[in-house]
Amino acid sequence: MIDEADLDAAVAANVIDAETKARLIAFARGRAAAATDPPQARLAAPPRFDAVHALYYAGALIVIAAMGLFTNTAFDALGGWALAGVAFVYAAGFTALGRALWRKPETRTPGGLAIAVAVSMAPLAVYGVQDALNLWSLADKPRQYSDFFPLMNASWVYMEVATIAAAALALRFFPFPFIVMVASVALWFLSMDLALLLLHRQPAQSWEADWDFRRNVSMVFGVAMIAVAWAIDVKWARLGDFGFWLHLFGALTFWGALSSGSGDAIGKAVYCAINVALVALAVFLGRRVYAVVGALGICTYLGYLAADAFKDVLAFSFALSAIGLAVIFAGVWLQRRQRAISACLDAALPPALRALRPARASAA
Secondary structure, three states, X not given: OOOHHHHHHHHHOOOOOHHHHHHHHHHHHHHHHHHHOOHXXXXXXXXXXXXXXXXXXXXXXXXXXXXXXXXXXXXXXXXXHHHHHHHHHHHHHHHHHHHHHHOOHHHHHHHHHHHHHHHHOHHHXXXXXXXXXOOOXXXXXXXXXXXXXOOOOHHHHHHHHHHHHHHHHHHHHOOOOHHHXXXXXXXXXXXXXHHHHXXXXXXXXXXXXXXXXXXXXXXXXXXXXXXXXXXXHHHHHHHOOOHHHHHHHHHHHHHHHHHOOOOOHHHHHHHHHHHHHHHHHHHHHOOHHHHHHHHHXXXXXHHHHHHHHOOOHHHHHHHHHHHHHHHHHHHHHHHHHHHHHHHHHHHHOOHHHHOOOOHHHHOO
16 A cells, blocks of 8 residues: 655655645554554543543542641551551542442543542551551651651652552553552652662751752653653553653653752753753653743743843843743744644654654644
């Protein structure tokens, strides 16, 4: 039948343009992937996010936050076994609720979020068991459950591993992308704890004392998360948008760590170049989060330059306003030409690099 060489010849003969060629290739890839998908994958609904879904996610996050507040006030009064019992009851209840909602396609989103809430109970359950059995070392025992987040140490690896294992088990039966976000947070904490263990370093008693170390680990972890999300987009996108939360968390982790550092003029110029590369990555992968953080980084650098060029506060305000307007117009320009840019990119890339571009980016 028709292969890519035929399409290249058609473009050269002005029968079709490069954008049409890219759309035809993306369409053919989608049909080929759908033909090999299992029935349940083909029936998956396309992702969307409207007001109803915003309420679903907000409710789930409120429940997770409420459990954190509960443990801070109830830890001394209830003790470890009571906390573990509450966590198991919550996990069982939300698992039952999630299973019931998961059976119907129209309620799969709240069902998946209920399962995610159940998974988020794993660190609390392990925390309670560790306290009840006095498994903390004297130096590692925190005063409150909330201290698990800013101050990490070797004893808390069990909590992080348990959360990751619970998320993996949940994904086996309930393939809902937000569960990946819960696992991503645990993986981030685990990456810093394992780095401390491998380097035989004792954790400091404050986040600020280990700031540079945690910042560097977070940057490496963010890059690794982006690479994993990229691989998922290329290989398994037909099973659902499981790369979305990994891209989001990886981009925020990497960019947040990158932006928290300080440097001289050369270092700030390198920072700007990395953010320009993030905007280009957004076009290549078809993921807007990289354009957002990249644009923020570029604006930060331009603001730094403007602060040097305009010492007067009023002049600096006008300069920042001009930068903001320029970013808005750049967004309008990109939105109008996004399809053409994507098509030209597909046409210009060699086959080896084109294979690394997710199908969703080519079809965008």
